[in-house]
Amino acid sequence: MRNIDGGFLAAPDQASLERRERDVRKGKLALMLAVVGGFVALVAGYNVLVDFSPVSLVVTMLALAAAIGGGLLTKQLMRAVRFRVHKPNAGLVGAAKLSGMVVAVLGFIALVGSLDGPGVLRIIAIAVGCAAIGYVKTLHDQQWVLFELDAVGVRIERTVVPWRDVTRLTIDPVGPGMTRLGAVPINAAPLYVAVQDTELDQRLLAEAVGRFAPQGTQLTRA
Incomplete structure (x- = not known):
């Protein structure tokens, strides 16, 4: 990271x-x-x-x-x-x-x-x-x-985790109009950030995971 x-x-x-x-x-x-x-x-x-x-x-x-x-x-x-x-x-x-x-x-x-x-x-x-x-x-x-995916890895606010250190990505509703996105590294505590649903397109998120994440990296509930 x-x-x-x-x-x-x-x-x-x-x-x-x-x-x-x-x-x-x-x-x-x-x-x-x-x-x-x-x-x-x-x-x-x-x-x-x-x-x-x-x-x-x-x-x-x-x-x-x-x-x-x-x-x-x-x-x-x-x-x-x-x-x-x-x-x-x-x-x-x-x-x-x-x-x-x-x-x-x-x-x-x-x-x-x-x-x-x-x-x-x-x-x-x-x-x-x-x-x-x-x-x-x-x-x-x-x-x-707040959250970014690209060919290098996952960015949670100001922290970047390379894909080789990511075991899975998470998505969970945490309240009215809010969703928590996260990344679970191999040997570190999970990283989370809450985003507003108006700023998050879950279809584009799923497409980005398929495009950027290594094969086998899943987007699941925490």
């Missing part, structure tokens, strides 16, 4: 890591489309604010469409790479964070532009802003994901 803030206590199989890397590559093209679209939208959007022109507006709209389309495609492709259950309202909170970051980045870029700095300084400001947005997205995922 490992904590996502530290190293593996029992490293996963190299084959599992390679399998996950191959699967992740499938979504990189869509992610690149989203990133490039977002970058172009920031640049063109800045030009719309400081020196409006129909061309800049059209480029901004097309870039936003590419960014949104790439983001949706990335999400769809990543479903084949991992299964996640989030805390309630994770999507809304994440969208609010990203929206706030975009507004802050645009304001920062406008401030840099108002200082009559060189063009390269504006490009650096945009790159820093995009990196900050990516960091906020990664941090949000770490804080708001």
Whole structure:
């Protein structure tokens, strides 16, 4: 097991890591489309604010469409790479964070532009802003994901158990609108987390177990 803030206590199989890397590559093209679209939208959007022109507006709209389309495609492709259950309202909170970051980045870029700095300084400001947005997205995922399955293993909150250490997975109703998910390691205490039923699709969970878990790993009652 490992904590996502530290190293593996029992490293996963190299084959599992390679399998996950191959699967992740499938979504990189869509992610690149989203990133490039977002970058172009920031640049063109800045030009719309400081020196409006129909061309800049059209480029901004097309870039936003590419960014949104790439983001949706990335999400769809990543479903084949991992299964996640989030805390309630994770999507809304994440969208609010990203929206706030975009507004802050645009304001920062406008401030840099108002200082009559060189063009390269504006490009650096945009790159820093995009990196900050990516960091906020990664941090949000770490804080708001409760349960995750992928080719490497099972993540329960901030603890990851490689598949070779998992004997079985568990699912139990624990109250109105709540379900407890868990993993039973070979030589460690079981790990559990309660999730809201509105955040859990049990059909997708069963499909993910069949896709990612080694043959013979069962999803049972605790």
